[in-house]
Amino acid sequence: xxxxxxxxxxxxRTYSINCPKGQEDALRxxxxxxxxxxxxxxxxxxxxxxEELAIMAALNIGHELYExxxxxxxxxxxxxxxxxxxxxxxxNSLLERTTKKG
Numbered sequence: 429x430x431x432x433x434x435x436x437x438x439x440x441r442t443y444s445i446n447c448p449k450g451q452e453d454a455l456r457x458x459x460x461x462x463x464x465x466x467x468x469x470x471x472x473x474x475x476x477x478x479e480e481l482a483i484m485a486a487l488n489i490g491h492e493l494y495e496x497x498x499x500x501x502x503x504x505x506x507x508x509x510x511x512x513x514x515x516x517x518x519x520n521s522l523l524e525r526t527t528k529k530g
Contacts, residue, residue: 439466439478465489 431446436459447455465485469476476484 438463439470439481462489 430449432449432452433444434447434452434455435442435444436456437443438459445455445459462485465488466481469481469484469488473481473484
């Protein structure tokens with residue numbers, strides 16, 4: 429799969445980023461989210477350098493990702509529990525049916 433260069437703008441600077449074909453819209457959406465994070469941070473903390481803003485945005489985004497991963501793990505645990513309960517219920521129903529026939 430080949431790459432194509434996509435121009436994105438962050439805090440007034442344009443960057444040309446290589447992107448796999450078909451992922452351009454995803455990269456643009458991510459860049460838009462990063463730009464929103466950077467702009468919000470810049471507004472709240474006017475005295476930070478670009479590097480400090482980038483670090484703060486990365487930490488904020490990392491925190492959001494961590495929270496989503498935790499939610500996903502909890503959801504998966506709940507689904508595993510429900511599947512086990514369903515399997516147990518089905519097995520018990522089949523055993524009762526087999527016992528009644530026998």
